Amino acid sequence: MLYKFKSKAAGDLIMLEPNGRRVLEIVGKDAGPKGIIQAGEMPAAIAALDAAIAAEETEQKAAIDAAKAAGQVAPRFDGGVSLRQRAVPFIDMLKRCQGAGADIVWGV
Numbered sequence: 742m743l744y745k746f747k748s749k750a751a752g753d754l755i756m757l758e759p760n761g762r763r764v765l766e767i768v769g770k771d772a773g774p775k776g777i778i779q780a781g782e783m784p785a786a787i788a789a790l791d792a793a794i795a796a797e798e799t800e801q802k803a804a805i806d807a808a809k810a811a812g813q814v815a816p817r818f819d820g821g822v823s824l825r826q827r828a829v830p831f832i833d834m835l836k837r838c839q840g841a842g843a844d845i846v847w848g849v
Contacts (some may be wrong), residue, residue: 775848
């Protein structure tokens with residue numbers, strides 16, 4: 742399944758199901774086949790994504806530092822693609838839509 746996020750204020754954004762589901766869960770939305778993020782919900786969604794990105798980066802840095810301190814090879818995470826890389830286009834869409842007062846929908 743693909744998630745195709747649409748808005749009048751930004752171009753369409755397509756995500757593979759695992760990535761779209763994770764982003765929607767982080768922002769507190771049901772990751773069902775249809776949904777909406779209203780303009781008023783966008784500041785909280787952006788803050789939630791920023792916090793999740795910071796937490797993931799802190800956790801990964803700690804794991805890398807611990808491995809180096811133990812003389813081990815640093816671990817690889819999620820095929821090398823971080824949450825930041827996956828979420829930045831969505832955060833950009835949220836910011837554009839927030840500024841324009843436009844909702845984001847998917848599955849419609």
